Amino acid sequence: MHRIIEGSFLDGRVRIIVGDITKQPHVDAIVNAANHTLLGGGGVDFAIHEAGGPEILRECEDLRRTRYPQGLPTGEAAITTAGALNARYVIHTVGPVKGVYGSRDAELLASCYVRSLTLAAEHGLRSIAFPSISTGVYRYPREEAAAIVSRAIAEFISTNALPEDVRLVFYDQQGADVFMSHQMFPCA
Secondary structure, three states: OOOEEEEEEOOOOEEEOOOOOHOOOOOOOEOOOOOOOOOOOOOOHHHHHHHHHHHHHHHEEEEEEEEHOOOOOOOOOEEEEOOOOOOOOOEEEEEEOOOOHHHHHHHHHHHHHHHHHHHHHHOOEEEEOOOOOOOOOOOOOOHHHHHHHHHHHHHHHHHOOOOOEEEEEEEOOHHHHHHHHOOOOOOO
């Protein structure tokens, strides 16, 4: 089940949703909170690879052979097919492990969202769904992440027409509530 929690932000272009990101209806791209290997992992990464099937892994292996032999760098993003998912594409991005990059943690987290939005715009995608990047096993405090992410998305949207529909999909109500309490989207 998917539901909008508290309306939307930025003239309806950003929506907060509780649900399963792999089952988002009518979305062009789903963002994968990947690890640098691009070869699958736990959490959202596992769920996306599992639901999308082997096609995603094959394209990720190709990316490793051709563009990212050392792995996808933290803060960067790459696009592949979505396999059996409802979406057309998966955009893989590697969030920072909190504390590993010191003063660059926030910059790298924001970059995950901006690079993913940039890829979506470059591919003419109208809609994109994000999980909460780095706030699980990568230990980024959800309160801090909410402020960083909302500012990064707002800045990108202020100068870009695409994507038109940005969904922030939280697995549970608690994650969505924390985001809502700490987001920094500008008031209309």
